[in-house]
Amino acid sequence: MPRSMTAYASAEGSTALGHLRIEMRTVNHRFLEISARMPEELRALEPALRERIGQQLSRGKLDLNLRLRTDPERPASYTLNQTLLSQLSGLIDELTRRNGRLAAGHATELLGWPGLVISAEIDQEELTRQVLQLLDQAIKRLAAERLREGQKLAEILSDRVIALMRHRETAVELLPALRQALRDKLLGRIQELGVAVEPGRLEQELLFHLQRMDVDEELDRLKVHLEEMLRVLKLDEPVGRRLDFLTQELHRECNTFGSKSADARTSQLGIDMKVLVEQIREQVQNLE
Numbered sequence: 001m002p003r004s005m006t007a008y009a010s011a012e013g014s015t016a017l018g019h020l021r022i023e024m025r026t027v028n029h030r031f032l033e034i035s036a037r038m039p040e041e042l043r044a045l046e047p048a049l050r051e052r053i054g055q056q057l058s059r060g061k062l063d064l065n066l067r068l069r070t071d072p073e074r075p076a077s078y079t080l081n082q083t084l085l086s087q088l089s090g091l092i093d094e095l096t097r098r099n100g101r102l103a104a105g106h107a108t109e110l111l112g113w114p115g116l117v118i119s120a121e122i123d124q125e126e127l128t129r130q131v132l133q134l135l136d137q138a139i140k141r142l143a144a145e146r147l148r149e150g151q152k153l154a155e156i157l158s159d160r161v162i163a164l165m166r167h168r169e170t171a172v173e174l175l176p177a178l179r180q181a182l183r184d185k186l187l188g189r190i191q192e193l194g195v196a197v198e199p200g201r202l203e204q205e206l207l208f209h210l211q212r213m214d215v216d217e218e219l220d221r222l223k224v225h226l227e228e229m230l231r232v233l234k235l236d237e238p239v240g241r242r243l244d245f246l247t248q249e250l251h252r253e254c255n256t257f258g259s260k261s262a263d264a265r266t267s268q269l270g271i272d273m274k275v276l277v278e279q280i281r282e283q284v285q286n287l288e
Contacts, residue, residue: 001147001150001233001236002150002153002154002233002235002238002240003143003149003238003288004146004150004152004153004286004287005028005059005060005146005287005288006028006149006286007025007026007142007145007149008023008024008025008026008142008145009023009024009138009139009141009144009145010022010023010024011134011135011137011138011141013130013133013137014130015068015130016122016123016130017041017068017070017122018068018069018070019068019069019070020066020069020130021066021069022064022065022066022134022135022137022138023063023064023066023067023138024062024064024138024139024142025062025063026057026060026061026062027061028059028060028061028285029059029060030059031059032054032057032059032060032062033060033061033062034050034053034062035061035062035063036064037065037066038064038065038068039066041068042068042131045127045131045132048132049131052132052136053135053139056139057139057143057288058288059238060288146288153286153287156283157233157243157280157284158230158233160276160280161226161229161233164222164226164273164276164277164280165223165226167273167276168219168222168223168226168273170269171215171219171257171269174263174266174269175215175216215256215257215260218253219253221249221253222250222253222254222257225249225253226250228246229246229247229280238288239288240287240288243284243287244281244284244285247277247280250277250280251274251277251278254270254274254277255270257269257270258270258271258273258274
């Protein structure tokens with residue numbers, strides 16, 4: 001079934017850096033465009049995140065938001081830079097020895113020295129695995145939401161296509177009566193004028209008018225496009241671009257049909273068909 005490009009999903013869980021929440025929001029777009037916001041601690045993972053998303057989605061403007069919250073219950077491991085500590089301790093001893101008025105101070109003040117306290121290294125491979133696992137959960141939920149929305153859009157589109165088919169059938173049924181009405185109208189005008197017209201000349205004039213209002217080819221192509229659209233709507237793959245092309249063809253045929261109309265009934269049919277095509281176009285824009 002077709003998939004919508006409009007959806008929202010999220011996933012959250014624990015990682016080596018803390019509690020992570022991933023939010024994904026998509027809207028319609030011609031191509032896949034990803035806008036990512038994430039903490040600096042996870043910035044190195046952005047290429048991997050983009051690649052994973054690109055494997056699952058083909059179209060849509062996607063806002064990716066990663067929110068990291070430090071877990072206060074997660075044990076932290078810190079060590080001292082022994083080389084730097086020895087250097088700082090030596091400097092302090094020398095300063096206090098040379099000037100007795102200088103106090104050594106408190107050890108807690110020394111902890112603020114840049115580079116003295118070293119935090120435990122994070123296992124980047126494990127962190128990447130954890131983040132990608134959460135991303136996969138979010139993508140799966142997003143895909144399910146896009147599928148549900150796409151099914152609803154497919155039902156709407158199918159209804160519009162079937163309505164167009166009915167209008168087309170009505171037009172086909174009207175054509176013989178319209179052609180006969182045109183012949184009767186020409187004969188009536190001739191009788192009103194009271195002039196004699198050669199049978200061959202009358203047929204030529206009638207043929208000329210029939211050619212101007214001939215819409216058989218347009219109606220035949222319209223049928224082909226509508227049947228193809230119904231077929232495409234059943235495919236389990238991205239079909240947005242194909243449906244967009246078919247919609248353009250529908251508009252072309254309906255517009256030509258309306259422009260060739262010589263009767264109020266077909267003119268109204270042309271208007272109704274173009275309204276349906278516009279409704280189809282609006283919905284197709286939201287499909288992947």
